Amino acid sequence: MIFVKKVANVIPLVLMVVVHYQCTKEMEKAKTEQLADQSHLARIAAISLANGDLNDNNIKYFGRWDFSNSSKYVSKWGGAYIKVRFTGTTVKIMLGNKSNYYAKIDDGPWVSYKGVTGTVNLTPSPLDDGTHTLSVAQGKDNDYVFSFLGLVLDTGATTVAPPVGIDLVEWIGDSITAGYTDSQADVSDYAWVCSEAMGTEHTQIAYPGVCLVSGYTSFPGMDDGYFNLQSPNNTSSPPWDFSRYTAKLVVINLGTNDYRKSVPSSTFQNTMTNFLQDVRDKFPDAEIFVMRCFKYSSMASPITAAVKARQAAGDGKVIYINTSNWVTSSDYNSDGLHPSDAGNKKIANLLKPILSPYLSTATPFYLDHCDATTGWSSSNTLSVNTTDKKEGPGSLQSTGSSSTEFRKVFTTPVNTGASAATGSIQFWYYVSDVTKLSSTNQIEVGSGGVQDVKEYGWKIGPLVNGWNLITKPISAATITNGTPDLNAINWIRIYHSKTGSITTRLDDFRIIP
Incomplete structure (x- = not known):
């Protein structure tokens, strides 16, 4: 009897386990079906959103x-x-x-x-x-x-x-950049053709008849209109949200209408200088190129002066493009002012080799990777830092209070292939304490093998503690005792007077052709 009672007590338990197991299986099945339904619905939703x-x-x-x-x-x-x-x-x-x-x-x-x-x-x-x-x-x-x-x-x-495309190029200009009178407007003008040839995305912030300087036309100049959502003829336009995209390169071609509207040269120069600063504020890391007007050579002086003013202020990523003699009378439409379709293609082909080396897809030309001390000397303690670097296995490090930090003579001169008109030097420069740096400083690159002979020189410019990306246009350099041969560079020196011992580092010294 006791055995029967125990069996009787066990049977309900077994039944409960079986029922629970079946319920669990049903729930798992339902859950699987539900997930399948959700996946199916998600696929349907994805398709419906791709319509x-x-x-x-x-x-x-x-x-x-x-x-x-x-x-x-x-x-x-x-x-x-x-x-x-x-x-x-x-x-x-x-x-x-x-x-x-x-x-x-x-x-x-x-x-x-x-x-x-x-x-x-x-x-x-x-x-x-x-x-x-x-x-x-x-x-x-x-x-x-x-x-x-x-x-x-x-x-x-x-x-x-x-x-x-990885990069985006912002073109700023007037009717010439807007494709005015071209057979297919913007699509057939130099800005579009050049961008497409480089494989970049692009924007053309340009409008016919616009000046750089406001007050000379019935609508604002680009000094105001560029910063708006809509073109200058939309006088109530809200401002543009510059966080919506970031330009890798900015190319400016303004001044033609300022000349035609008799904007004073000094006014244009001051406005351009300020405009370049304002564009820099919107795109802190972009390379900014400023083109010489295709016509009206008298505008070249205030444009170059504005570029040099920004370079002197420490902005090494502002570069002047001298377009002198790029186009002839046969390259214009019948109005003699706007390039023809063929003229636009010609301009685009001349721009492409200037702009392409500054794109993310460009293969950099290294003057030195700065990964070893071979060939380098310093007035301070020179070493290789393998933990704090910007490229490759290491960076050069100088620690001390003497002025000459990094110096190298190349036993075999280097053919950089760079253009003095549009090329740049670029490198990473680390400073541990900028308060100990004096105003006496210089970057030197030359073909004379020693200092002050066939040498390009630049002031290093404003620095912050930590790494600084230094870009210096060759056109902005001072030249000492003869023009250097860019096809035979054999000298680099960086020096900085100091008030105490600090650490500086150098890495990724390249030439942008």
Whole structure:
């Protein structure tokens, strides 16, 4: 009897375990099905968000766009464009304003759609089924409004994120940079052509007739208008949010209209100097290039003076581009002022080798990696620091109070391939205590093998404790006892008078051609 009672007591327990096991299995099954449903819904949601409408994150926008209206996205600067990939055989674009648009599919040519609005078929002849790349830009003389409402794809087709360039170049200018009178506006002007050839994304913050200096036209000059969301003819424009993108390079081509409006040279120079400082404040790390006007040679003097003023203030990343004799009368349209399509291509081809070495994709030319003391000397204790460095396995380190920190004579002269007009030296320089540095300092690079012979020299400029990236345009250097041969550089020296013992380091000494 006792045994029977025990069995009777065990049976309910076994049944409870079986029921619990079955419930657990059912719950796990339900959970698995729920996760599968959620995954399926997520896939459906991802597809629905990749349908070409304004919520589609696969569409990438370049330029200054206003996204405040959920029914349309608008840009009011020329050269604004979108990029996206899509599946299927056809694509249409929905536009909210009448203007000139330019579309490029895959590796095809830019196709003009002039004076169009509404839903525009960009594939009147269907494409092969597959995944395609689409770019659409806008540009029309004095009317730079791109009102984008979305894309129309084939049934079941989706968008895909497009490849995007690592760097972005911001072009600042007037009608010449805006492609005024060109066959395809911004798309066929030098700024666009040069950017595309370098593989960068780009913005063209430019407007016909604009001066640098405000007060000489019916709309603001670029000293004010550049900093706004919309082009200068939109007088109530809100300011632009510069955190939206970061330019790797900024290229400025202004002064043509200032000359034509008789802006005094001194006023232009002062305004340009301040403008360069204001642009630097927005893009602290960008290389800023300032072009000489293609015409009106008298503007070259105040432009170069403004550049040198910024360089003297310690901004080594401001570089002057001398465009003298780049274009001739045959390179202009019939008005004699605006470059033709062929003239724009010519300018772009001349700009590309100047700008390309400053891009992230460029292969740097090292004058010295600064990873070993071989060939180097110092008036202080010289060593290699393998823990605090900017490139390679180490950095050179000088510790002491003597002025000569780093000096090297190359037994085999180095052909840098650099241009004195547009090249730069660049290196990392570490300082442990800037309060112990005096004003006597110099960077020297030359081909004479000793100091003060065929030598370029620069002041090091404002420094902070820690690492400083130093960039010095060759055009801003002083020259001592003969012009150095950039194809036979054999001398480097850095010295700094001190009031006490400090540590300095040197790394990644390169030449930008």
